[in-house]
Amino acid sequence: MDRYRVFQALTWFFALGLAVWILARLPLTTIRASLAGLSLAQWLLWTALNLAILVVYVQRWRCLLTATGVQIDFRSVFLLRQAGQLISFITPGPQFGGEPFQVYWLWKRFSASGAAALLGVALDRFYELWVNFAFLLLGLVVLMLTPALGLADWPALALGVALILFGLSCSGWFLVSQQARLSVWIKTLGRRWQHSPHLRRIEGGGDEFGARLRTLIQTEKGSLALALLLALLGWSGMIFEIWLLLRFFEIEADFTTLVLLLVGMRLAFLLPLPGGIGTLEAVMFWAFAALGLPMAGAAAVLAMIRLRDALILCVGLFALLRLRHICPPEDGPVGGKKRARS
Secondary structure (H helix, E strand, C coil), X not given: CHHHHHXXXXXXXXXHHHHHHHHCCCCHHHHHHHHXXXXXXXXXXXXXXXXXXXXXXXXXXXXXXXXXXXXXXXXXXXXXXXXXXXXXXXXXXXXXXXXXXXXXXXXXHHCCCHHHHHHHHHHHHHHHHHHHHHHHHHHHHHHHCCHHHCCCCHHXXXXXXXXXXXXXXXXXXXXXXXXXXXXXXXHHHHHHHXXXXXXXXXXXXXXXXXXXXXXXXXXXXXXXXXXXXXXXXHHHHXXXXXXXHHHHCCCXXXXXXXXXXXXXXXXXXXXXXXXXXXXXXXXXXXXXXXXXXXXXXXXXXXXXXXXXXXXXXXXXXXXXXXXXHHCCCCCCCCCXXXXXXX
């Protein structure tokens, strides 16, 4: 644990140092002028779009949770998701870290079994990862077919992403077809959780996990398809946001430009730095330089992206505090009953 904390501190130090080094070279006066030049209608459109994307992702997870048998309302899913996002953002790595807390909260606050909570969180992350890597691979293929950019590393990156996507697909096949082995693996994972003061009390074994997954696949195909549609819709919203920001700041961008920016941003978030701090800034300026676009435009777009991140983190902090208020760590689940310690 001490080694992890040292690694976490060093990662944050490096990320913040890189971000400060880049921000120190930005034309702050130009950025302020660009943001001040946005009209009220543009601010409202940008805000509404991000709210819509957030609603889509929350509804995707709620759809999957309901399919696994967890009865939960939209407001509660919103709080759980945003609290988990906050933890994932501050955790070094590619946007992971809040999942164990989400499993714990689902079990404790909403009386979901350990297997149902784990399945609901795992499915949501699987959808997010698979769709993200699928869009990333598609973007890399587009860039490979655009020799005018003069960049030769896209095939290697595309191969790496394709292998990851293949691995995810094989994992999905394993979950569906290898129930006996899955049960053994879940039980082994459960034993590793016994040292956790929170997760060790979650009751639920691999057999129940496998049974719930089989039932889900057999009876909830419509919910699984709807979740995939919502995942694609959310990604479409993110693509539209980047296009919208480029339009706001009058940056001429064709389809290839949009693809390059999106691919660069996704790759930045895959690096082991919290929230892509530093790496996102570096990638954005590299992409604008490669495309011959104005650096002031890159700074303005980046400022909007980080403003959105800051607002989402504030919402996540509110959600985390609200969850702690609703369900203190030492209380039992809804109704005041405490679970027996295992």
